[in-house]
Amino acid sequence: MGDQPGSRSGPISVAWSLSSDDRPGAFDGYRQSIADLYDVSGVAGGGATGFSSRTTAYRLGTGSIAWARSVPQTLKRGPDQIARSGIDHISVIINQTRSIGDCDGRNLDAAAGTVQFRDLARPSTSRSDGIDCINLLVPRTSLPSWLPGRGLHGLTLPAASPGARLVNSHLRTLCDVAHDLSEDEGVAAMEATFVIAERFLGQAGAITPLQAEAVHRTIRHRTMRLIDVQLSSGPIDTARIASALGVSRSSLYRAFETTGGVQASILRRRLDRAYISIRMHHGPLPPLAEIATQQGFTSETVFVRAFRDRFGFRPEGVPRWIASEQDQTPLSGTRGVYDRAAHEVVMDWLRPRSAI
Numbered sequence: 001m002g003d004q005p006g007s008r009s010g011p012i013s014v015a016w017s018l019s020s021d022d023r024p025g026a027f028d029g030y031r032q033s034i035a036d037l038y039d040v041s042g043v044a045g046g047g048a049t050g051f052s053s054r055t056t057a058y059r060l061g062t063g064s065i066a067w068a069r070s071v072p073q074t075l076k077r078g079p080d081q082i083a084r085s086g087i088d089h090i091s092v093i094i095n096q097t098r099s100i101g102d103c104d105g106r107n108l109d110a111a112a113g114t115v116q117f118r119d120l121a122r123p124s125t126s127r128s129d130g131i132d133c134i135n136l137l138v139p140r141t142s143l144p145s146w147l148p149g150r151g152l153h154g155l156t157l158p159a160a161s162p163g164a165r166l167v168n169s170h171l172r173t174l175c176d177v178a179h180d181l182s183e184d185e186g187v188a189a190m191e192a193t194f195v196i197a198e199r200f201l202g203q204a205g206a207i208t209p210l211q212a213e214a215v216h217r218t219i220r221h222r223t224m225r226l227i228d229v230q231l232s233s234g235p236i237d238t239a240r241i242a243s244a245l246g247v248s249r250s251s252l253y254r255a256f257e258t259t260g261g262v263q264a265s266i267l268r269r270r271l272d273r274a275y276i277s278i279r280m281h282h283g284p285l286p287p288l289a290e291i292a293t294q295q296g297f298t299s300e301t302v303f304v305r306a307f308r309d310r311f312g313f314r315p316e317g318v319p320r321w322i323a324s325e326q327d328q329t330p331l332s333g334t335r336g337v338y339d340r341a342a343h344e345v346v347m348d349w350l351r352p353r354s355a356i
Helices: 026-033 079-085 162-180 183-200 209-228 238-245 249-255 262-280 288-294 300-311 343-350
Strands: 013-019 039-041 052-060 063-070 073-077 089-095 099-103 106-110 115-119 124-128 131-139
Touching (some): 026 052, 052 343, 063 162, 063 183, 063 343, 073 079, 089 162, 115 162, 131 183, 162 209, 162 238, 183 209, 209 238, 209 249, 209 262, 238 249, 238 262, 262 288, 288 300
Antiparallel strands (some): 013 052, 073 124, 089 115, 089 131
């Protein structure tokens, strides 16, 4: 699954989806697969019924990122797992449910969305109300020099903080675009997680061009998500957007330099949404003034002029969409997804190459 490292078509990847409802022994296979990383317990009914696990993971050099979903469980990493795994990595975890536990003596009580740092060379135990998490595994050699001295194991960025929200968005974006990145770009995006985090932990270090682009991509992605909910409200205050992101306005503007600027990106998004709205509309087209208002334009004249400049014709010229039976036929199945857990594949990515 996936292509060779460095390929433009994306890094090596693996995915699985399993359930005890249609595969007896699914939980036992899951527990065996993850045994070198964690000991699993506390699964309702011993996993005989109601257990499920869905994961997509990408290899990023000697690191990885995975988005996993599963049932409530307790994960313990003790001396046996540390010895067997043969890896020396830091785990950056963002779970969308609460986690409680212990990181080698440091109490863990992480609300949904908290950024958690774990040293996989040290023991930990955590209980989650459910698994809906992104887990970035980074080799210790890739860490910025200041971080180990911060008491990394069990360190957190609170969920409501700008830093946690930006790291969360960055890792979600990395999961979304990983299949389109070269290995160098994927590794830079992985390392850029700490470039973002260190700004909110009182540190600042050098940043490479690839890391800068990874950070800018995340800022652009989250900016457009914030803008999407405000498009119908008229002019958008970029200062408020920057504040919500936890970045300066100059950082926001730099992130959009390659796309023509923030305002140009907002205008394109308004016009794209107007185009889709018109194309998908059933029945007589509403007045253009109404469409203009819905998309946040100050007047029909401004809307029509911008639309024509962008697409080369007036809004009335958008071809309308007509549904067919084929369009309504649901897709069946997903290629390239295992029906068993495959954590051992990810662990092999992380182990020193000489040991594989």
